[in-house]
Amino acid sequence: EVQLVQSGAEVRKPGESLKISCTGSGFYFTTHWIGWVRQVPGKGLEWMGIIYPGDSDTRYSQSFQGQVTMSADKSISTAYLHWSSLRASDTAIYYCVRLVGGAPKWFDPWGQGTLVIVSS
């Protein structure tokens, strides 16, 4: 079964750093683009960017460029999303996704989501 499993919910204070993870199984992780999507609770979906684990090539949405960093460790089929200094506005659910058949393409499957709460 193709699946993406994400790390658990996190609570941080503004200014703190955070790295969340997404581990793939059931497919060749190295040759699929992995993306991240943000969803503020009660709101819609926003594409953040994608990474190619094979060579760590990345492409960011302008809205998120410089705000987050995507990375990957292909040896353990895991992608990461990192913040160096969180803001309250980063409070959201973050989903990782696999792009099917290259980029840009549709997303399937989706990880279960990681809830990030940033509050003082």
Add this chain to the structure above:
Amino acid sequence: ETVMTQSPATLSVSPGERATLSCRASQSVSSDLAWYQQKPGQAPRLLIYAISTRATGVPARFSGSGSGTEFTLTISSLQSEDFAVYYCQQYNNWPLTFGGGTKVDIK
């Protein structure tokens, strides 16, 4: 940026009835259009890609149509498990963009 606009925002439908959801792109996205379903507390799930191709395991009551800038998701006979939020997404150009969603609820 290609802006995706979905309508209506909320659609109230009785079980067994037909539901028609619309998605409009601000510029042509060719056939690069997908639909996702999201139920409360769950991650979105791919329903349809390339305008009209159903993803694995998606029932035949879901169908997609359209071209260029106007697209439609039709649910032929709503079942209880279909009440959810539906999002369209274009993957023709960067940045990848989603519509704001249509919530299908019980009438």
